[in-house]
Amino acid sequence: MSYTATNSKARNTTRKLFLWLIIGVLFLPFLPLLIWSFAQDWYFPQLVPQWTLEHWRTLLTASTKVAQGFGQSLAIALLSTGFSLLVGMPAGRALGLMDFPGKGAIKLFLLLPIIVSPLATLMGIQFMLIRLGLSGTLAGVVLVHLLPTIPYMTLVLSSVYANFDPDYEIQARSLGATSFQVLQQVTLPLIAPGVVVGALFAFLISWNEFLLTFFVGSGRVFTLPMVLFTALQGGNTGLTAAIAITSILPALVFLFFSSRALNNDAAIGGLGNV
Template sequence: MLFKAIPKTILLFCLLSVLLPVVILLIWSFADNWPWPALLPAAFSFRALRELFGGYSGALQVLFSSILISVAVALASLLISIPAARAVALYDFYGKNVFRFIILLPVIVPATAFAMGIQVLFIRLGLSDTVFGVIIAQIILCLPYTMKIMADVTEAAGNKLESQARVLGASPLQTFRHITLPLMMPGIIAAGSMAYIVSFSQYFLTFLIGGGNVITFSMLMFPYIQSGDRTIASAYSVLFIVSSLLVFVLFEKMLKKYYRLDDIYFFS
């Protein structure tokens, strides 16, 4: 009985470690005064709600545009990573290990040096202070994560089922749609989610490349965190978490629903 209770205890501990900070953020979003060591706030207010939904801050408009930018970054990162990961995982070519190392450079190089180098290049190319430039810079930053995840998933899945499908008469497109993508779906969901959250949480790189012309949700949230305004910062953080979870859930459900119906159609 003791050994059976250990996994449940660990699971409960992990669940509480995730939920308790969110609960504290939620309480702080409505707290006007919460002196230590009181267990509950001494006073409540709706100042944070007026800040987020009052209209004068533009938080919801910035949130929507930030979601669009992050979704574009995640999709572009996946489109690049899927074929690149298959090439790295399934084929041998000259300079393969060098290519793996180059992919990791945006993570290995310090963020400040990476952002400054990208900014100088983008100024020369005319991409600085533009949404397109911010998207490209964030794609470069996300590729190490998506490439690593997709390469590991591709190596684990292999290409034996694809070869069997081709032998049985499936076309390359049918093989990719009905064999390759379903096998890689856990990796696609994980890599897409990672790229989205990396893009959505970027502050310094977006501020530097966007030059203040491209405003994202993290750029609105960060000054409140720095200033110590816990009420507004907590409200922004809760909205950050909720919006990210909604995007992840919708992304996963859309992909799983599509391939569940697609497989039924294919095998019927």
């Protein structure tokens, strides 16, 4: 018994070390950014730079537009994620649970925005948004961000629903639960892992989107990736590094809470297979 416990403990230790190694490798490229964001000068043969907080002070000034870009990026990412959930949940349920003619074609159609370059469709999308009066508006940018986010959300949730047992819902209804109670107390807890993963993908895609925002926003919708692009052209390495560090913080926070939710044993759904 003790031998088995020792083996299990050793495996857990090895697994944790391996996980921390992967995390270290993934975040290693961000270490130079962190150093440069606090560096005033760093020339050869200096081993360490001269430290300063000037870049972070400049980051907080209105001239850099970081606060404006951060706020608009957050609003767009959250709205895109929310609308993707509204579309992806019923669409994923239909694709995961129902068999109907053309199901394979619909799945292929969902992959088109991911496979095809956005440049191939941007001109037509921009023309339509101009006709609708949405070009250069926050609403127009949110709509165009749905093109890559809805397919990810739908495909993830269809994978979850493929392993979903509707009998749980039927039993709840037979016991007198309303449709809303079934959704809240039965369906959502069962598909929670898929919702979290889909929301994570949607948020990260929208948060880091530059090309679609640049064309559809027409320079009037200023997101954080656009602020970062402007800083790169300015040639201030320290300020650019500080903006880059700022741009990854919300994604890390979202990833942290998503991983906590996925580790919750109460979520008995799963990602399954389509």
